[in-house]
Amino acid sequence: MDRYDEVLTKCRNYPKDMSLGIPGKPELFPVSPHEFRNLCEGIALTGCTVDAVHSLQTMTERYKHEYTLVLYGNTSEDLDTLFMKEYCLNPGRKGEANFSYQQLDQVKRTLRKRGGEVVYAHTHIACGTQYNCFSLNDLKYLIRRAYITNRDTYGLLITKDGFSPIKYSIQENEFFRIQILFA
Numbered sequence: 683m684d685r686y687d688e689v690l691t692k693c694r695n696y697p698k699d700m701s702l703g704i705p706g707k708p709e710l711f712p713v714s715p716h717e718f719r720n721l722c723e724g725i726a727l728t729g730c731t732v733d734a735v736h737s738l739q740t741m742t743e744r745y746k747h748e749y750t751l752v753l754y755g756n757t758s759e760d761l762d763t764l765f766m767k768e769y770c771l772n773p774g775r776k777g778e779a780n781f782s783y784q785q786l787d788q789v790k791r792t793l794r795k796r797g798g799e800v801v802y803a804h805t806h807i808a809c810g811t812q813y814n815c816f817s818l819n820d821l822k823y824l825i826r827r828a829y830i831t832n833r834d835t836y837g838l839l840i841t842k843d844g845f846s847p848i849k850y851s852i853q854e855n856e857f858f859r860i861q862i863l864f865a
Contacts, residue, residue: 686826690818693825694856697818709822712815715839715846715859723762724861725801725836725847727753731766732864735803735840738771742805743842748779753801753838754792763863764799764836779804793831801847802827803838814841816848821857824850838862 690696695718700711727735731753738749753766772782781802792798802824806813816839828835828850839846847862 686822686829689825689829689855690822692855693821694854695821709817709819711818712812713818713821714815715848715857718848718857718859721849721858721860723764723849723858724863725753725764725766725838726863726865727766728755728865729767731755731769734769734771735838735845738803738805738840739842742807742840746807748774748807749805750774750779750781750785751803751805751838751840752781752785752789753803754788755799756795756797757799759797764801765865766801774804789831793833799836801836801838803840805840808842814839814843814846816846821850824848824857828852836860 695713697711697713700708734751738751742749750772752770754768755764755766757764770785770788772785774780789800792800804820820837824835824837834852835850837848837850845862847860849858849860851858
């Protein structure tokens with residue numbers, strides 16, 4: 683068990699009952715974002731990022747591949763909103779999404795800017811009954827990015843049914859649901 687597994691198991695959102703998961707694959711256990719507490723924060727998609735997110739919904743179902751999308755922008759302290767203006771897309775493989783070196787390099791550059799913020803987005807193919815849920819692996823990735831960057835992280839799950847934006851708070855070791863806005 684690595685350090686991030688340990689943080690995840692101590693997280694308030696860690697499932698109490700793992701009996702409904704895939705035997706031998708606890709990392710794929712589905713966690714519904716609807717179980718997370720709601721925060722009055724949001725992610726505003728602007729310009730080309732709106733088109734990118736909507737295109738990924740279609741592409742994911744058409745090609746049966748998962749994709750990663752990192753959204754880049756700035757935060758607005760007075761509105762508690764992240765304004766995403768740019769993105770970097772990476773096609774995945776069937777049933778797997780990985781963030782590329784190019785995406786993570788842009789993350790470093792964005793976070794160095796004053797007020798710079800990123801959102802780690804990925805898609806799930808509409809398969810089975812739990813595709814609208816984050817996996818424990820998805821949550822662990824956001825925790826890992828939070829500790830690497832030493833700041834709260836934001837995630838976005840994109841499925842054919844819609845979008846699930848979340849925030850991981852290092853201080854509270856908890857995931858929260860947040861809002862998504864299309865500007």
